[in-house]
Amino acid sequence: xxxxxxxxxxxxxxxxxxxxxxxxxxxxxxxxxxxxxxxxxxxxxxxxxxxxxxxxxxxxxxxxxxxxxxxxxxxxxxxxxxxxxxxxxxxxxxxxxxxxxxxxxxxxxxxxxxxxxxxxxxxxxxxxxxxxxxxxxxxxxxxxxxxxxxxxxxxxxxxxxxxxxxxxxxxxxxxxxxxxxxxxxxxxxxxxxxxxxxxxxxxxxxxxxxxxxxxxxxxxxxxxxxxxxxxxxxxxxxxxxxxxxxxxxxxxxxxxxxxxxxxxxxxxxxxxxxxxxxxxxxxxxxxxxxxxxxxxxxxxxxxxxxxxxxxxxxxxxxxxxxxxxxxxxxxxxxxxxxxxxxxxxxxxxxxxxxxxxxxxxxxxxxxxxxxxxxxxxxxxxxxxxxxxxxxxxxxxxxxxxxxxxxxxxxxxxxxxxxxxxxxxxxxxxxxxxxxxxxxxxxxxxxxxxxxxxxxxxxxxxxxxxxxxxxxx
Numbered sequence: 267x268x269x270x271x272x273x274x275x276x277x278x279x280x281x282x283x284x285x286x287x288x289x290x291x292x293x294x295x296x297x298x299x300x301x302x303x304x305x306x307x308x309x310x311x312x313x314x315x316x317x318x319x320x321x322x323x324x325x326x327x328x329x330x331x332x333x334x335x336x337x338x339x340x341x342x343x344x345x346x347x348x349x350x351x352x353x354x355x356x357x358x359x360x361x362x363x364x365x366x367x368x369x370x371x372x373x374x375x376x377x378x379x380x381x382x383x384x385x386x387x388x389x390x391x392x393x394x395x396x397x398x399x400x401x402x403x404x405x406x407x408x409x410x411x412x413x414x415x416x417x418x419x420x421x422x423x424x425x426x427x428x429x430x431x432x433x434x435x436x437x438x439x440x441x442x443x444x445x446x447x448x449x450x451x452x453x454x455x456x457x458x459x460x461x462x463x464x465x466x467x468x469x470x471x472x473x474x475x476x477x478x479x480x481x482x483x484x485x486x487x488x489x490x491x492x493x494x495x496x497x498x499x500x501x502x503x504x505x506x507x508x509x510x511x512x513x514x515x516x517x518x519x520x521x522x523x524x525x526x527x528x529x530x531x532x533x534x535x536x537x538x539x540x541x542x543x544x545x546x547x548x549x550x551x552x553x554x555x556x557x558x559x560x561x562x563x564x565x566x567x568x569x570x571x572x573x574x575x576x577x578x579x580x581x582x583x584x585x586x587x588x589x590x591x592x593x594x595x596x597x598x599x600x601x602x603x604x605x606x607x608x609x610x611x612x613x614x615x616x617x618x619x620x621x622x623x624x625x626x627x628x629x630x631x632x633x634x635x636x637x638x639x640x641x642x643x644x645x646x647x648x649x650x651x652x653x654x655x656x657x658x659x660x661x662x663x664x665x666x667x668x669x670x671x672x673x674x675x676x677x678x679x680x681x682x683x684x685x686x687x688x689x690x691x692x693x694x695x696x697x698x699x700x701x702x703x704x705x706x707x708x709x710x711x712x713x714x715x716x717x718x719x720x721x722x723x724x725x726x727x728x729x730x731x732x733x734x735x736x737x738x
Contacts, residue, residue: 267306267349267412268292268402270474284473287481290413291399295357295364298395306392306412309343309350310357316340339416348421349412353392364392366408404478414471417461444482448475452582458572465579472582480530487524496523542612545630549609552628553635554644556737558595559624560588561665578621588623599629605644607632638702638710647696647712647735649720649728658738663720666734668694670726695731 271289295310297303308316317336324330343350349366356364367389388403390412402409410417410424418424424447431442451461452472461468486492499507499518507517524531546552561567562577566587571577577584592615600608613627635641652659671677671690682688696714703711714730721727 267309267353267415269305269399270413284470284477287484288474288477290402290404290409292390292392292402292412293399294393294395295353295361296395306350306353307357309340309354313337313340343415343419346420347415349408350415350421356392357394360394362394366390366392366406404482409478410471410475413474414467416467417464417471419460444475444479448472448479454570454583462572462580465575469579469581483528484524487528496525545610545612545628549630550634551630553631554605554627554629556627556629557624558592558627560584560622562622564591566590581621584621585623592625596627605629605631638704638713641702641704641710642713644737645712645735646738647714647733648716648730649718649733650738651718655738659718659720662733662736663728666736667720667728668692668732668734670732696733698729698731 268290269292271291293305293307295307297307303311303316303319308319311319314337317333317340320336321328321331321333344354345351353364388406390402390406390408391400402412405427407423407426407429409426411421415421425442425444427441429442429447430439431446432439451459454462461471487496494515497515497518504517508514524533526533526537528534562584564587567577567583570583570587571580592613596611596613598604600611608629609632610630611627613625615623615625617623635644650658650662668690669677669679671680671694675687679691679694680687680689682691697711698714698716699711700713700715702713705711712735714733716729716731719727719729
């Protein structure tokens with residue numbers, strides 16, 4: 267019913283990346299003379315013509331879209347979705363325009379077609395054949411149902427600025443935020459919800475909602491009264507003018523920059539950087555650099571997934587389990603002190619292109635790691651003994667081997683910043699070493715004695731020079 271406008275970047279494996287502010291736009295009831303029906307205009311066509319038009323959008327390939335499914339969907343949407351019914355009725359009755367008022371109660375939303383011009387900038391206005399598109403205000407209850415009719419097939423209103431929520435005891439009432447509304451839809455319950463069954467489309471919808479939340483926060487900082495607070499001047503000038511009694515709101519020049527309280531802004535990252543750099547200045551160099559990577563085969567993830575679905579369509583479950591394990595991991599190191607007393611730590615969570623998170627962590631220990639023997643008690647870069655520790659042997663063979671990038675050069679570690687073939691950027695295969703060697707101001711050269719090997723499925727024998735350092 268409405269097009270979704272945004273700057274998107276497609277990544278491998280179906281990952282959807284959205285950047286910047288999103289817009290939902292709606293056009294006219296009929297195309298201009300000589301034009302073709304698009305978006306909501308397709309619902310005005312007969313069932314067969316509408317399916318043909320949708321197939322043509324995908325090049326007419328009926329292996330991608332089945333005509334019988336399109337026919338059934340079109341028939342059901344026209345019959346059960348009130349906004350589609352009103353749109354089609356207004357188009358067939360030659361109404362000059364159609365107006366959906368900005369009220370979030372479905373029973374009081376009215377069609378202002380035939381009656382009057384739009385009375386609010388937040389009304390959704392549909393003209394007959396203007397050839398123009400109009401933005402839908404993101405506080406309108408139809409902002410999401412019009413853009414995602416398959417997610418809201420009965421036309422259920424989405425979030426609006428006037429939406430209220432009651433407390434558990436039903437005594438207090440307050441406004442419901444967009445974030446809370448999105449969390450309510452995201453939550454998994456006893457049975458799988460309709461949104462959770464729609465997989466890829468639902469993931470795009472939640473990206474849209476998140477971008478909408480950020481855009482509304484940015485709009486707050488765009489207000490004139492807020493912009494007056496963001497000013498820049500030289501320190502000496504600020505001190506001089508403050509001493510002379512000039513109000514702080516009048517010192518310096520306004521700057522278009524988000525404050526450090528806005529998550530993801532330049533100042534937010536800058537503040538985190540300064541905090542991280544202050545730790546080694548106060549407590550000394552970091553002792554441990556640890557990476558924790560999410561495994562989609564964790565039983566906590568597999569048990570929480572709805573039947574017949576894949577983890578890549580439920581990143582909320584993946585992220586929840588990962589963060590629970592990350593918090594427990596940090597607890598084991600900081601509270602249980604498995605490596606000794608921890609003075610300070612810092613970590614960063616990143617998301618891989620295929621949609622799995624991993625965390626890079628730095629820990630500063632009270633008792634510094636100063637000897638090769640101490641390093642060997644914490645880090646291993648060898649294939650374990652399959653007889654003494656078969657479980658660890660299996661885990662290292664499954665998770666802790668660097669890809670054989672000397673044979674298969676398609677791995678990312680064999681590409682430089684210009685996407686040209688280069689030597690392995692992770693410096694594999696490593697050199698064998700009879701004992702750990704401490705390197706001044708650098709990573710140590712770990713012990714790799716080659717006492718045990720792993721035989722791969724293709725028959726290749728792997729030695730310690732392909733093992734990624736790990737802790738048992």
